[in-house]
Amino acid sequence: MVVYRNIGVGTGVGATNPWLQELPDPVTRATWGNYALISVAKAKELGIELDNDYEYYPEKPVIKIQSGKASIELPVLVMPGMNANTIAVPMGYGRADFTGRTAAGVGVNAYPFTSFNGTTVSFVNPNVTVTDAGRKEKVAQTQIHNSYEGRVEVLRETTLGTFKKRPNEIKEWRDHLVETFAATSGDFRKEATLYGVHETPGLKWGMNVDMNACFGCGACVVACHIENNVPIVGKSEVLRYHDMHWLRIDRYFISDENNADELKGVVFQPMMCQHCDNAPCENVCPVAAKPQ
Numbered sequence: 001m002v003v004y005r006n007i008g009v010g011t012g013v014g015a016t017n018p019w020l021q022e023l024p025d026p027v028t029r030a031t032w033g034n035y036a037l038i039s040v041a042k043a044k045e046l047g048i049e050l051d052n053d054y055e056y057y058p059e060k061p062v063i064k065i066q067s068g069k070a071s072i073e074l075p076v077l078v079m080p081g082m083n084a085n086t087i088a089v090p091m092g093y094g095r096a097d098f099t100g101r102t103a104a105g106v107g108v109n110a111y112p113f114t115s116f117n118g119t120t121v122s123f124v125n126p127n128v129t130v131t132d133a134g135r136k137e138k139v140a141q142t143q144i145h146n147s148y149e150g151r152v153e154v155l156r157e158t159t160l161g162t163f164k165k166r167p168n169e170i171k172e173w174r175d176h177l178v179e180t181f182a183a184t185s186g187d188f189r190k191e192a193t194l195y196g197v198h199e200t201p202g203l204k205w206g207m208n209v210d211m212n213a214c215f216g217c218g219a220c221v222v223a224c225h226i227e228n229n230v231p232i233v234g235k236s237e238v239l240r241y242h243d244m245h246w247l248r249i250d251r252y253f254i255s256d257e258n259n260a261d262e263l264k265g266v267v268f269q270p271m272m273c274q275h276c277d278n279a280p281c282e283n284v285c286p287v288a289a290k291p292q
């Protein structure tokens, strides 16, 4: 078992900040609480059925993890790429009541599974037993479905070598879409959307993200959320697939659907604010939206 810091609440110091509790984890896309990450192979070993219901609905099977006197129960998230024999649990949850209503009662405390040898703290515990707790618990995720199911890719990738050989590949794909959906006029905006075309005079605002550099940290998401004093919606609403983030970083796995443990990579697609030229926050944007 590995106890690790997640990006939102860290060691627990961020647990009292509701904006950080609601910031989705870059990979699991989960908010408001911790969970046990396991591999597909381990899920099979535990008899957890990975059907559509598992993926779509927030109710996840709960496992009991024990080591000596330490014992916790956590909902399971099966993550592609997890080592078959490793269970990973974020620390910083399960805070005491006196920490306030944001942190108290959210998740469980994984620190009892760490150890101190007089010099350093070990966050790896090789002596845990895992059993099925025989119940389910809800995990609030902002992205739940992990397959294109054979549809056209949403996120397209290429290499510099391929781009040099075929620099027009992406343009050709876009042209093909226009031909398909706007065959009469060739104007995608006029023909291929239900929404009317509206004029956008004056300054144009935009945001560029180096897609090779983005590693999904979510700093832009939480900075924008805070800059604009946007409220959080809480776990109960995230469980209903609602959230109030004005930016979103989608995550995709690169793997064979039938062998997800052999993960080839994870890619992120920033979905930036769509404020159409005239948002008051652009002048103070912490994410550096700029006039183009």
Ligand code: SF4
Pocket: 209, 213, 214, 215, 216, 217, 218, 219, 220, 221, 249, 270
């Ligand atoms: S765009 Fe930058 S700040 Fe936002 S998730 Fe990617 S790396 Fe993080």
Ligand code: SF4
Pocket: 224, 225, 227, 228, 246, 247, 273, 275, 279, 281, 282, 284, 285, 286, 287, 288, 289
């Ligand atoms: S322009 Fe406004 S909505 Fe867009 S990222 Fe910046 S602060 Fe957020």
